[in-house]
Amino acid sequence: MQWKSLLAAALLSAIGLAAQEVHGVTPADLERGLQLFLNNCAGCHGPDGDLVPDVNLASGKFRRAQGDNDLRGIVLRGIPGTAMPPGNYTPEQAGVLVAYLRSLASSGAPKRTGPPGDASLGKAIVETKGQCLQCHRIGRAGSIAGPDLTGIGGMRRGADLEQSLINPDAEIRPDNLTVVAVAKDGKKITGRLMNMDTYTLQILDGSSLKLRTLKKDDLREYEVLKKSPMPNFRDKLSEQEISDVVSYLVSLKERI
Template identity: 50%
Template sequence: MIKFPLSLGEERSTVWPKPFSLACVLAAFVSPLLAQHEYTESEIEAGKAQYAINCVRCHGPDGDNITNADIGHGKFRRANTDAELITLMREGIPGTRMVAFPNINEPNAQTIVAYLRSMASTAAAAAALPPGDATRGKTIFEGKGACRTCHRVGDQGSRAGPDLSQIGSQRRVVELHRSILDPDAEIVPANRFVRVVTKDGSTLTGKLLNQDSFTVQILDIKDEKLKSFPKSNLREYTFVNNSPMPSYKDKLSTQELSDLLSYLASLKGQAN
């Protein structure tokens, strides 16, 4: 007999049938927890790389290439929990196009699950937006959003931040959506900023361009000029954990956000 608390100071006794074991009881609680596991950004990023290697050929970049199996939006036909998804990936589904991937070990399979869960959550948020207009989005980009203060499109704008001239072909809309609202959620290594402090106390923050055994080269975000520092002359040299980009969560309306996303998605290298 197992007693379950109903509320503070109150409990209920439950007699389980003999075939039930403690393992069955634990499984009833563990399965929902697995499905609700929260993953770190590093796990999601690792899963994104694994997804590109193992999954994108059939499922596509947005996970919606296979009918009735829109895994990019969390629609799984034969699995619900994270554990079931891991098993499905490694063992496959006989008689279907889903072949077994025994070469994917369990930790790597779990990172793919982390990425799929992240895809589904961001896709749901982006799907809730109203239809966007790229022309209005360009106006927001150049005006209210002040995006050209840091970013460049074509030959217009700043080089302090990433060049967005081809961002529409490089990033999915759901990823752009997350970057605008939560810039710290995912910082691409190539876009990380560094902070250097020289031995005389001078401090400078900029975009890391290159480094070797003896020097560090960064792009100064203040004057957009290349600065090179001998490491022997530095007192401190560290990566900046947070993105220099501000969040637009409370700065743009839902319609403005949708318009801006439409504009960014349209940027695929053509003249703007």
């Protein structure tokens, strides 16, 4: 699917710099490693790798590992007698996980740029001035028009959350795409793309908030947006307010 490769290309250019530091590892490897890490490891280690007490995967030093073989062993066999679990990964998956750990250790977790934030002020901004709940759900409040932010702090790094606010077009995740379709009668339908196959699109209709299946044959055209429908908050909130919002989002670790 072409839009997927476009998206991949955008992701790759974003992490291209980090990749050059690791010999023989492509940006695509690192991106797969990051996704595996966020899905399998961040629940304990945190998206930035620093949540397990006395372990900081981004510090450049591993207590229990010297080379790649040690890291691979830890990823596959866990650390017996500790909470670090074994994992059932293919050699390829273990390889990209180790490459990601290496890049994290050599360049550190990406840093947020703003001043330190206050999560409780951020919560108030999200609920009032930022009007984030018009599009997002947090816990039981808000709308499902945009991605659910409940637990987002356990899945995304602080620097990525900051990017979402001040540069929303920079990276749109494959599961957060918006599609604009025009039916044969000229009616426009906008919604979040949930699924796509050869003949149909499944979207969450932005106006009814219902799941709809559109047959491609019934459409005059459709387009997957490369720009985010989310407003850019760089001009709408101050630097301090952005940091407060990011601190609040980082604190949302529970998946309710």
